[in-house]
Amino acid sequence: MPIEVTKPGLATTVQDRGREGYYHVGVPPSGALDQFSLVAANLLVGNPADAAALECAYMGPELHFTESTVVAATGADVELRLNGEAQPAWTSFAASSGDVLTFGYIKRGARMYLAVAGGIDVPEVLGSRATYPLGGLGGYEGRALQAGDELAIGLAGEETVGRSVPEELRPDLPNELEIRVVMGLYDHLLTEGGRETFLATSWTLTPVADRVGFRYKGAELDMVRREQPFGAGSDPSNIVDAPYPIGSIQVPGGVEPIVLHRDAVSGGGYAMIATVISADMDAIAQSAPGSNTRFVAVDLEAALAARRERAGRVSRLQGVLD
Amino acid sequence: MSNADATGARYSWGADEHLFVEMAEAMSLEAYFRSMAVVTELRKRRPEGVIDICPANASYQVRFDPDTLAPDRLESLLREIEAEVGDAHDFEFETRIVEIPVLYDDPWTHETLMRFRDRHQDPEATDLEYAARINSFDDVQGFIDAHSSAPWMASMVGFVAGLPFLYQMVSRERQLEVPKYVRPRTDTPALTVGHGGCFGCIYSVKGAGGYQMFGITPVPIYDPRQELPDFKDFVCFFEPGDIVKFAPIDRDRYDELRGEAEAGRISIRKRTVTFNLEQFTADPDAYNERLLEVLNAD
Numbered sequence: 001m002p003i004e005v006t007k008p009g010l011a012t013t014v015q016d017r018g019r020e021g022y023y024h025v026g027v028p029p030s031g032a033l034d035q036f037s038l039v040a041a042n043l044l045v046g047n048p049a050d051a052a053a054l055e056c057a058y059m060g061p062e063l064h065f066t067e068s069t070v071v072a073a074t075g076a077d078v079e080l081r082l083n084g085e086a087q088p089a090w091t092s093f094a095a096s097s098g099d100v101l102t103f104g105y106i107k108r109g110a111r112m113y114l115a116v117a118g119g120i121d122v123p124e125v126l127g128s129r130a131t132y133p134l135g136g137l138g139g140y141e142g143r144a145l146q147a148g149d150e151l152a153i154g155l156a157g158e159e160t161v162g163r164s165v166p167e168e169l170r171p172d173l174p175n176e177l178e179i180r181v182v183m184g185l186y187d188h189l190l191t192e193g194g195r196e197t198f199l200a201t202s203w204t205l206t207p208v209a210d211r212v213g214f215r216y217k218g219a220e221l222d223m224v225r226r227e228q229p230f231g232a233g234s235d236p237s238n239i240v241d242a243p244y245p246i247g248s249i250q251v252p253g254g255v256e257p258i259v260l261h262r263d264a265v266s267g268g269g270y271a272m273i274a275t276v277i278s279a280d281m282d283a284i285a286q287s288a289p290g291s292n293t294r295f296v297a298v299d300l301e302a303a304l305a306a307r308r309e310r311a312g313r314v315s316r317l318q319g320v321l322d
Numbered sequence: 323m324s325n326a327d328a329t330g331a332r333y334s335w336g337a338d339e340h341l342f343v344e345m346a347e348a349m350s351l352e353a354y355f356r357s358m359a360v361v362t363e364l365r366k367r368r369p370e371g372v373i374d375i376c377p378a379n380a381s382y383q384v385r386f387d388p389d390t391l392a393p394d395r396l397e398s399l400l401r402e403i404e405a406e407v408g409d410a411h412d413f414e415f416e417t418r419i420v421e422i423p424v425l426y427d428d429p430w431t432h433e434t435l436m437r438f439r440d441r442h443q444d445p446e447a448t449d450l451e452y453a454a455r456i457n458s459f460d461d462v463q464g465f466i467d468a469h470s471s472a473p474w475m476a477s478m479v480g481f482v483a484g485l486p487f488l489y490q491m492v493s494r495e496r497q498l499e500v501p502k503y504v505r506p507r508t509d510t511p512a513l514t515v516g517h518g519g520c521f522g523c524i525y526s527v528k529g530a531g532g533y534q535m536f537g538i539t540p541v542p543i544y545d546p547r548q549e550l551p552d553f554k555d556f557v558c559f560f561e562p563g564d565i566v567k568f569a570p571i572d573r574d575r576y577d578e579l580r581g582e583a584e585a586g587r588i589s590i591r592k593r594t595v596t597f598n599l600e601q602f603t604a605d606p607d608a609y610n611e612r613l614l615e616v617l618n619a620d
Contacts, residue, residue, distance in 0.1 A: 231349025245336025
């Protein structure tokens with residue numbers, strides 16, 4: 001096999017743009033949490049935007065190449081070394097048979113994306129190569145990589161060594177984030193004060209932040225006391241189990257809001273009070289534990305405008321790298 | 323958006339990719355079937371740009387691509403279907419009735435519940451003893467009889483892949499209600515038959531959980547490798563709308579069925595039925611009897 005995993009990193013999974021159409025039976029979309037960085041990594045090495053790459057959370061893997069290929073790393077800001085020699089991020093470079101790729105400590109951001117020319121070749125499951133570890137589905141044997149795993153790569157296109165994403169198209173990776181949300185769903189279960197607290201608090205991301213969800217702390221939200229409807233639990237934050245939107249924010253017990261991401265649990269009995277707009281899900285993916293986030297309420301029109309703006313950035317990326 | 327509609331459904335955006343519709347705040351078969359009726363019609367008319375149609379207990383959600391399907395167009399379509407469906411009292415749909423064998427009070431969930439006694443309302447009793455007591459049954463057997471006699475509706479499939487939420491097809495007075503654990507467990511055996519609030523469930527995979535644990539089924543309901551015959555076409559067994567009958571089994575039968583599952587031979591007993599809400603509502607017990615006759619025929 002062309003790539004041997006000598007050290008797996010903290011949580012390295014095979015991801016592509018995800019699988020759609022099975023959320024109604026609890027299979028979430030999965031795929032790269034930071035889709036912009038995945039697309040960028042793929043285009044840098046001449047892959048289609050939806051090819052499978054490695055998503056590496058917090059601490060990258062050590063990989064041993066046994067075939068020559070072209071690679072690129074995007075996403076979090078991290079020192080990247082080939083045989084100990086520093087390599088530029090957001091730029092494609094050649095790796096030869098015998099080379100060892102290592103990652104240093106992350107300086108900013110949370111997730112790196114490593115694309116290999118030809119893409120990581122694992123079987124497609126339900127139309128995607130994305131890993132959904134909770135369900136043991138897709139990716140490399142349905143799980144995060146382990147030492148000793150061997151990865152196959154697909155057929156590479158034209159060689160693209162030296163391609164680079166211009167600085168202005170790379171994400172900011174701030175430690176103080178403003179994340180736009182559309183309020184709604186069950187936000188009427190917040191008191192007026194609870195709602196104000198939610199939007200006024202600078203929330204700190206806890207270490208409980210993975211592909212399923214990102215948990216924050218910072219304040220307690222006051223919830224309306226009511227006679228609970230039949231079938232809802234007894235806590236004021238409980239509802240009759242309902243579907244959870246990707247990006248929705250639930251607040252179990254009124255403390256520690258959780259933003260669900262692309263491996264979301266698809267439904268449950270906690271009131272959701274807002275949903276992160278699609279354009280800001282990449283920024284959530286790159287927020288590191290300890291970073292601070294303010295949630296800013298916008299309306300649907302603003303969410304759609306932000307979505308168009310983000311699509312424009314992806315088009316510019318494609319224009320630059322094609 | 324408001325909830326000023328005649329039938330009371332409440333529409334709310336889950337940002338730019340989801341439209342959430344709550345049919346009622348409280349769980350009831352009426353609310354569930356209204357949601358199911360809208361979803362069934364929406365599936366027929368499915369416009370381009372709809373990614374997922376997720377029915378839940380008393381609500382549903384549509385995940386969509388706003389670049390293809392304008393949000394206001396989707397909302398008008400759903401409101402139009404809602405008006406057509408009305409109270410859905412004569413709703414009819416084709417579905418399956420399936421039999422899930424259960425070893426109640428099994429050693430595996432027993433071992434697990436003993437490990438997490440400090441997170442339970444009643445550390446001195448088992449989950450079954452506690453559930454029997456607070457639902458006013460004389461003994462555990464009485465509770466198991468109620469749990470396994472009337473069928474259940476898979477009113478939602480999810481949380482994790484393939485996990486059915488089940489609502490028993492009996493009047494509200496006869497619903498079994500048990501609170502979730504005081505603090506969730508970090509472990510639940512795969513295929514545990516659980517209960518939280520008014521909902522039963524079958525855990526499709528091993529993992530964290532807060533539902534009370536009553537027993538375990540030997541038959542897999544999720545097969546990501548698609549090795550068993552029931553999973554040839556898809557990784558999850560359950561679909562929203564499936565009707566489930568629990569069948570108590572003993573340890574010998576459990577071991578036998580487990581052996582068949584491990585040999586890759588097991589198949590869940592299932593029959594196709596047409597469910598008619600009007601006939602069900604007229605006499606639920608008699609209607610359930612007829613459903614079970616279909617399940618047990620031949």
